[in-house]
Amino acid sequence: MKLRKKIILGASALLVAGGLTAYKQDDRFFEIARNLDIYATMFKELNMYYVDEVNPNRMVKTSIDAMLKSLDPYTNFYAEDDIEDYMTMTTGRYNGIGAMIGSRQDKSIVMMLYEGTPAEKSGLQIGDEIVKIDGVDIKARRDVDPSKLLRGQTGTAVKLTVKRFGQKDPIDVSVMRDVVKMTNVPYHGMLNDEVGYIDLKDFMAAAGREVRAAYQDLKGKGMKKLVLDLRENPGGLLDQAIDISNIFIPRGSEVVTTKGKVTEWNKSYAALSPALDTDMPVIVLTNNHSASAAEIVSGVIQDYDRGVLIGQRTYGKGLVQTTRPLSFGTRMKITTAKYYIPSGRCIQAIDYSHRNADGSAGKIADSLRTAFKTKAGRPVFDGGGVTPDIEIEAVTPTPLAQSLTSKGLIFDYAVKYHHDHPTIKPAREFRLTDAEYQDFVKWAGDKEYDYTTQVEKDLGTLEASAKKEKYFDQIQDQLKALKSKMSHSKDADMKTFQAEIRTLLEGEIASQYYFQKGLKESSFGTDPDLKAALKLFGDMARYEKILKGK
Structure with a gap:
């Protein structure tokens, strides 16, 4: 009898639990339907009465993106116009010319060419500024994405009007579009x-x-x-x-x-x-x-x-x-x-x-x-x-290196160097001479770039804290002397951090001649992770000990 009672109670508990689950499921579906109805009604009213014209596609895309942002960065919505980018991301293939275009100071610049692609074969060069695509002035058309204008059906030509370093007038470069395969192993x-x-x-x-x-x-x-x-x-x-x-x-x-x-x-x-x-x-x-x-x-x-x-x-x-x-x-x-x-x-x-x-x-x-x-x-x-x-x-880049890179001066000098030197040694062997490095220092001397070192930031924080806590009057002379001593000098920093700047320059210059392969091979002699790997391979007893947990 007791066993029968336990079975009945257990079955009742399961039925209640099942009922609660079904209830929660139905309740959630009702909440979804209710909120979708509210959303549709709101959108209708907004479209009808808002003072300016409403772009439905843009509004909905904005609301979807905001909703998904509350979840995680990897749950994304792809509108119909974005499907081509999505397919490129997954397959690594697209119809285009094979050039990486970047924006610098409102200019569309060829930042990299991919080896064996139509862009390289056409004679386009890294550093070229694209001013027109098939006659469209891309500076005047802020609504146009230059990269999308470069894509198109295989076998069709696109005419680029570019400004090239060392040439007074713009030149036209015709590129025949083809299937571009982005490699996983560059x-x-x-x-x-x-x-x-x-x-x-x-x-x-x-x-x-x-x-x-x-x-x-x-x-x-x-x-x-x-x-x-x-x-x-x-x-x-x-x-x-x-x-x-x-x-x-x-x-x-x-x-x-x-x-x-x-x-x-x-x-x-x-x-x-x-x-x-x-x-x-x-x-x-x-x-x-x-x-x-x-x-x-x-x-x-x-x-x-x-x-x-x-x-x-x-x-x-x-x-x-x-x-x-x-x-x-x-x-x-x-x-x-x-x-x-x-x-x-x-x-x-x-x-x-x-x-x-x-x-x-x-x-x-x-x-x-x-x-x-x-x-x-x-x-x-x-x-x-x-x-x-x-x-x-x-490796954390110094403020000087960060500034020279972000301002595009490393890249611009590499373009200039490429123009002045038709050929260089293989990327693994290429090194700037002392005279060439000094030429860069002189060239950068009148360029606009500045930076704040971490020490200068810390001194600024110290000064602010001293003022807040009423100690500033007691230490202002020492602070002033310390700030004067630690204030950076561009010329002095160019000497102090010469090794880092030279490495950046050599890599960027090598990429002008040998593209991605040149950039990679140029780093072999200075890459700390790679040096550690080669050192470990030179000590196989240590390698085996690590794998055995010793």
């Missing part, structure tokens, strides 16, 4: 006789195929150790992260697991193909801008003790997005799950579901991070990105 090569290097900058379609091809090419050149550079890689497609991980781990090994609200979508992904190499020593370079798919690959390498990570802690994006089609050709990219790498950790660093009182999303405190273990038993932690095995302090 550079790969040998660092020395046995160490290969692959620079992976994106996880768009075909990223896995490109990395495999680069790997095989380097293996054919004698590669015995590999540096995989994932710095500044924002991530991309999940399937490409799985494919690239599969290069280094055996078939059947778990790569990533996704878990979200829709339990039917929860899935575990494993390596599907035979690995290319499970033994070759690997070092992965990461920094604070390595995110998402880049963190999956670096996390997999670390969790299986397959290689050593060097650099800075990664960004901490452990969220998965799914694209959903909407009406009238629009789309939404929505965060649907969190991902977990083989050790079981989720590296999501920011809690978007529980915001601070001011509405900002808070970082997960280090004290709340949970420890997990790699295959060899090394401790690793969740909730804050992937922490490298060897941490290298990030």
Whole structure:
């Protein structure tokens, strides 16, 4: 009898719980319908009575963006006009000319040319200022995006009117549009006789195929150790992260697991193909801008003790997005799950579901991070990105370098140098002479740029605090003397920070002749993360100890 009573009570509880769930679901649907009705009514009244004309598309897009902004940065709406950009982002292909256009002081400047594209073949040059596109004066048309005017059907020509350094009058350059393929691997090569290097900058379609091809090419050149550079890689497609991980781990090994609200979508992904190499020593370079798919690959390498990570802690994006089609050709990219790498950790660093009182999303405190273990038993932690095995302090540009770069003076001098020097040595060998550096200092002397050093900022804060707390009169003479002593001199700083400025100049100049490859190869001699990687590869006993957790 007691058992029967318990069963009846239990069944009643389930029915009540089921009823409550259904009630909550119906209640939520009612709230959605009610608010949509309010929104539609408000929009109708606004359109009818507002003093000025209302642009419906712009108004709705603004309201949608504001709504999604309250969730996380990765849930986005793509209007019909933005679909082409979305497809470029995922496939890496578009119909255009293959030039990166930047805005500087209301000028549209060619900042980079991609090798082998119509832009390079046409004779367009880095530093050219585009003033007209097919006769359209782009300065006079503020409503026009120059980059979109450059895109168009394959096989059609676009005429650019450009101002070029060293030429008095504008010139016309005709470029035949074609399919431009943005590469995921802008550079790969040998660092020395046995160490290969692959620079992976994106996880768009075909990223896995490109990395495999680069790997095989380097293996054919004698590669015995590999540096995989994932710095500044924002991530991309999940399937490409799985494919690239599969290069280094055996078939059947778990790569990533996704878990979200829709339990039917929860899935575990494993390596599907035979690995290319499970033994070759690997070092992965990461920094604070390595995110998402880049963190999956670096996390997999670390969790299986397959290689050593060097650099800075990664960004901490452990969220998965799914694209959903909407009406009238629009789309939404929505965060649907969190991902977990083989050790079981989720590296999501920011809690978007529980915001601070001011509405900002808070970082997960280090004290709340949970420890997990790699295959060899090394401790690793969740909730804050992937922490490298060897941490290298990030290089912070000096105020002088930041000012020269932001004002475009490094870029402008490189354009001038390219005009004055038809050829230079290969990027790895190219170095400015002392006389050439002094020429830059002299050239920059009458240019408009200034900066405030951190010491000057701190002295300003000290002075403000002294005035607020009534101590200023007592220390103003000392403050004045200290400010005078610490006040920066551009000429003196150009000498003090010569090594940093020269490195920036050499990289920018090399890119004028050799494009992205030149910029990369020019950095090999000064890159602290790369130096640390080569040093570790020179001490394989230490490499093995790190992987064993000793």
